[in-house]
Amino acid sequence: MALSTSRPSTQRFDPVIEHPDAKGRFIFVCEHASNMIPAEWGDLGLTAEQRMAHIAWDPGALAVSRKLAELMDGVVIHAPVSRLVYDCNRAPDKASAMPETSEIYDVSGNRNISSQERLRRTEAVYLPWANGLHNLIAGRIALGLRPVIVTVHSFTPVYQGKQRHVEFGVIHDNDLSLAVAIQAAASKHTRLHTKLNAPYSAADDVTHTLRAQALPYGLPNAMLELRNDLIATKSTQNEMAELLAPILNMGLVEIQRQAKAS
Numbered sequence: 164m165a166l167s168t169s170r171p172s173t174q175r176f177d178p179v180i181e182h183p184d185a186k187g188r189f190i191f192v193c194e195h196a197s198n199m200i201p202a203e204w205g206d207l208g209l210t211a212e213q214r215m216a217h218i219a220w221d222p223g224a225l226a227v228s229r230k231l232a233e234l235m236d237g238v239v240i241h242a243p244v245s246r247l248v249y250d251c252n253r254a255p256d257k258a259s260a261m262p263e264t265s266e267i268y269d270v271s272g273n274r275n276i277s278s279q280e281r282l283r284r285t286e287a288v289y290l291p292w293a294n295g296l297h298n299l300i301a302g303r304i305a306l307g308l309r310p311v312i313v314t315v316h317s318f319t320p321v322y323q324g325k326q327r328h329v330e331f332g333v334i335h336d337n338d339l340s341l342a343v344a345i346q347a348a349a350s351k352h353t354r355l356h357t358k359l360n361a362p363y364s365a366a367d368d369v370t371h372t373l374r375a376q377a378l379p380y381g382l383p384n385a386m387l388e389l390r391n392d393l394i395a396t397k398s399t400q401n402e403m404a405e406l407l408a409p410i411l412n413m414g415l416v417e418i419q420r421q422a423k424a425s
Contacts, residue, residue, distance in 0.1 A: 173203065173287040176244045178295040181229065187236035189411065190299065191228040192314040192372055194251040194292075195221035196241035204248055207272030218265035219245045221317040223394035228315045230404030235411070238310075240299055242292055247273065249288035252314070252371050255281070259368065260289070267323065296376055304380065311341070311415055312377040312384040317391040318362055327362055331355040331407075332388035334363060336370040338378060340421065342385040345414035352413070353406055362388060383418060 179196075198219035200207055206214065213219070225241055232239045242251045247270055253260035261284060263273050303310045320327055331349055335342035342359060349357040363369045370386060377384035387407070394400045 173283050174201065175286075175291050176201070176242075176288050177291045178240050179243055180295070180299060181239040181241075182232055182236075183238060183299070185232065185236045185238045186308070187238075188308055188311045188415075189232070189235050189237035190303070190310045190312055191232050191237055191239045192296065192312060192376075193221070193225045193228045193239065193241035193316075194314065194372060195246050195316060196225035196228075197243050198245045199243060200245050200248055204272060207247055207270050209247075209268070209270065209272075213268055214245070216268075217317070217319045217391065218268050218270075219247050221315075222391050223389065223400055224315045224317045226397065226400040227317075227389065227394055227404050227407075230401050231313075231315070231408055231411070234404060234408040238299065238303075240296055242288070244288050249284045251289060251292045252369060254371050254375070255285045255289060257368060257371075260285075266319075293375065296372070300376060300380065300382070310382055311411075312373065312382050313411065314372050314384075314386045315389075316387065317389045317394060320390050320392045322362070327390065329356055329358045329361045330390045330393055331357040332359075332361040332363070333357065334360055334365065334370060334386035334388060336365050336373045336378060336384070338373075338381075338384060340418045341383040341414050344417040345385055345387075345410060348410045348413040348417070349407075352410060355406075383415065385414070 198214055228239050250260050261273050261276060263270055300310055333342045333346040346357055346359045349355055373384045373386060389403060394403050
């Protein structure tokens with residue numbers, strides 16, 4: 164049954180899909196690609212500098228995703244709205260989907276928002292995103308291109324005053340096979356300081372996309388976290404993608420080998 168409310172109508176913000184006809188299996192998912200805050204939400208009480216900071220998006224993540232897709236003949240799907248309006252890597256029942264604070268900053272425009280406003284943002288941002296990603300995955304499965312779901316994120320080198328030494332984190336939810344294989348390949352074949360489940364893990368509620376979109380279909384999946392000082396320019400973004408593309412392929416080959424051996 165359709166919900167009937169008196170809330171004002173809101174524009175839908177559909178995900179952006181690039182290279183939908185790609186022949187490779189990888190789908191690169193970038194939930195935090197944009198720091199754009201639509202006019203109807205003003206500035207959420209943030210300064211221009213804060214809206215450019217990591218709290219609003221993952222700098223460099225989209226550029227790396229695009230280059231990976233180019234190198235691997237993959238698809239890119241990315242969200243067009245800042246995670247401070249709605250974080251597409253969070254379920255609607257999570258407070259962090261529309262956070263009142265992010266890192267050390269108060270987001271006053273998200274303070275004490277009503278259930279109707281939560282629904283409005285969910286309908287405007289999250290549902291188009293979730294449905295768009297699901298439709299993309301289901302369509303590729305139907306074509307026989309059983310996808311590999313890789314979400315791409317970036318993180319700050321300093322968090323709440325503490326230096327982060329990890330450079331490349333690989334995170335998993337209940338299916339750890341691809342993440343473990345990627346981490347092992349990166350540790351062996353690159354100089355990146357690579358760790359599993361760092362600087363976040365599923366315990367921090369950062370694997371919603373994997374849990375909701377990949378696990379139900381039994382698709383290989385992993386979440387990549389790149390320290391954003393390593394991907395701050397176009398050249399370093401391209402270099403990182405060129406470094407990681409063979410690593411991702413090695414990871415996929417390894418889990419395929421394991422599946423045949425079992």
